[in-house]
Amino acid sequence: MAKSQLEQALTRLDDAARYLDLDADVLEKLKYPRETTKMRLMVRMDDGSRKSFMAWRCRYDDTRGPTKGGIRFHPEATMDEVETLAFWMTFKCAVMNLPYGGGKGAVQVDPHALSKAELERLSRAYIQAFANVIGPDRDIPAPDVYTNAMIMGWMADEYANIVGKSSPAVITGKPIALGGSLGREDATARGGFYLLRHLERDLGVAPGSTVAIQGFGNAGTHMARLVADVGYRVVAVSDSRVTLYRREGLDVDAVLAAKAGGSLAALAGRDGVEALPPEAIVGVDCDVLVPAAMEDLINAANAGEVKARVIVELANGPVTPEADEILFRKNVVVLPDILANAGGVTVSYYEWVQNRQGFYWTVSEIHQRLRANMETEGRAIWNLAKEKNISVRSAAYVHALKRLAEAIEAHGTQSYFAS
Numbered sequence: 110m111a112k113s114q115l116e117q118a119l120t121r122l123d124d125a126a127r128y129l130d131l132d133a134d135v136l137e138k139l140k141y142p143r144e145t146t147k148m149r150l151m152v153r154m155d156d157g158s159r160k161s162f163m164a165w166r167c168r169y170d171d172t173r174g175p176t177k178g179g180i181r182f183h184p185e186a187t188m189d190e191v192e193t194l195a196f197w198m199t200f201k202c203a204v205m206n207l208p209y210g211g212g213k214g215a216v217q218v219d220p221h222a223l224s225k226a227e228l229e230r231l232s233r234a235y236i237q238a239f240a241n242v243i244g245p246d247r248d249i250p251a252p253d254v255y256t257n258a259m260i261m262g263w264m265a266d267e268y269a270n271i272v273g274k275s276s277p278a279v280i281t282g283k284p285i286a287l288g289g290s291l292g293r294e295d296a297t298a299r300g301g302f303y304l305l306r307h308l309e310r311d312l313g314v315a316p317g318s319t320v321a322i323q324g325f326g327n328a329g330t331h332m333a334r335l336v337a338d339v340g341y342r343v344v345a346v347s348d349s350r351v352t353l354y355r356r357e358g359l360d361v362d363a364v365l366a367a368k369a370g371g372s373l374a375a376l377a378g379r380d381g382v383e384a385l386p387p388e389a390i391v392g393v394d395c396d397v398l399v400p401a402a403m404e405d406l407i408n409a410a411n412a413g414e415v416k417a418r419v420i421v422e423l424a425n426g427p428v429t430p431e432a433d434e435i436l437f438r439k440n441v442v443v444l445p446d447i448l449a450n451a452g453g454v455t456v457s458y459y460e461w462v463q464n465r466q467g468f469y470w471t472v473s474e475i476h477q478r479l480r481a482n483m484e485t486e487g488r489a490i491w492n493l494a495k496e497k498n499i500s501v502r503s504a505a506y507v508h509a510l511k512r513l514a515e516a517i518e519a520h521g522t523q524s525y526f527a528s
């Protein structure tokens with residue numbers, strides 16, 4: 110029988126455990142999600158009918174603090190996917206030494222098929238359903254695929270209505286007007302960008318190197334702008350419909366404008382821009398490939414096509430464990446999701462801290478802190494990978510697992526956290 114997504118993800122835990130002398134309790138604790146709540150949301154449509162949508166929230170592990178992680182609105186969302194994403198959040202928060210465990214949520218819906226009012230009712234229904242699961246000290250959602258600051262604003266408002274008081278620290282990635290943090294909007298890309306720049310010499314890339322970006326939403330668009338601004342050449346970008354490719358480099362401003370105008374394809378054929386199928390981005394000739402969309406993009410079937418020397422995983426889980434082995438043998442360096450896209454949750458943490466203290470930082474303070482955090486954890490993981498001759502992903506898991514194990518043990522052997 111084929112492995113579930115979570116079973117596949119757990120192979121990374123087993124791999125990391127080989128490098129540490131762990132108490133068996135630690136692995137037993139981390140092998141299963143602590144709590145997954147499943148609810149069917151009933152939402153009134155504009156035409157007066159009611160439609161139902163399956164929704165989940167998983168709190169995978171709260172050993173190191175309240176669970177933290179985004180909410181995804183996607184037609185193919187499943188409980189297995191939510192639990193896997195929550196497992197990754199557990200390790201991501203530990204990689205960055207944030208005082209959080211891992212969580213994630215999703216609604217199985219195509220949000221593009223809803224009107225704005227329907228989307229708002231769906232977002233509020235999610236909070237009505239999960240109000241007892243989430244909370245500023247229990248479980249703190251944020252944006253993910255096909256959710257954004259506007260949706261987080263509606264959700265924070267609904268939570269405030271339910272608990273009868275303003276409670277901004279319950280959700281991060283909010284609009285600035287509702288206590289959102291400066292710098293959260295591009296934080297996922299910026300974290301990956303700071304990591305890439307810090308490791309340039311080790312990786313053998315620099316401004317002038319070529320970049321291909323898969324997925325052109327929050328993570329992908331900001332990454333395109335950041336790398337182009339310092340002189341990297343963005344040769345390809347893709348979304349769910351098309352890959353645009355130009356060997357000499359794309360005009361990033363024009364690409365951003367085309368996407369904002371509704372369709373990347375509008376640029377096809379202009380100035381030598383080629384339009385290819387979305388999946389063609391994997392084999393594009395480039396130095397740095399940046400997956401910024403969904404899981405399993407690079408798998409056993411297409412890993413051999415990768416021409417990039419470096420992969421920066423802004424997406425969660427874009428490389429399967431089988432593909433990881435193929436890439437490692439090909440000397441392709443993968444900067445793994447739990448490190449490379451951790452800028453998002455790190456600035457979410459800053460937002461939560463600012464909400465709790467009621468005092469807000471400037472955007473340059475946010476950028477400075479984020480850069481320092483990415484460089485500290487990134488360097489430690491890079492050095493560990495070199496020292497043990499293992500992949501950067503394995504090193505990131507070992508780095509996080511050490512912290513998780515210490516916390517599990519510190520709770521005491523009779524604690525429910527460790528029992």
Ligand SMILES: NC(=O)C1=CN([C@@H]2O[C@H](COP(=O)(O)OP(=O)(O)OC[C@H]3O[C@@H](n4cnc5c(N)ncnc54)[C@H](OP(=O)(O)O)[C@@H]3O)[C@@H](O)[C@H]2O)C=CC1
Nearest residue numbers: 254255297324325326327328348349401402424425450453
């Ligand atoms: N937002 C955040 O703060 C964080 C996000 N991430 C991860 O980054 C990734 C992207 O998230 P985010 O940018 O927020 O999401 P967005 O919803 O903003 O953008 C998603 C992008 O992915 C594209 N896409 C969706 N399905 C496919 C597909 N099958 N093939 C190619 N492209 C596809 C979409 O295409 P189209 O535009 O055509 O719909 C869109 O451009 C996800 O893995 C997410 O979990 C990780 C950390 C934090």
Ligand SMILES: O=C(O)CCC(=O)C(=O)O
Nearest residue numbers: 178179251253453454457
């Ligand atoms: O900002 C956050 O809290 C979580 C972001 C997220 O869902 C992720 O890192 O995958």
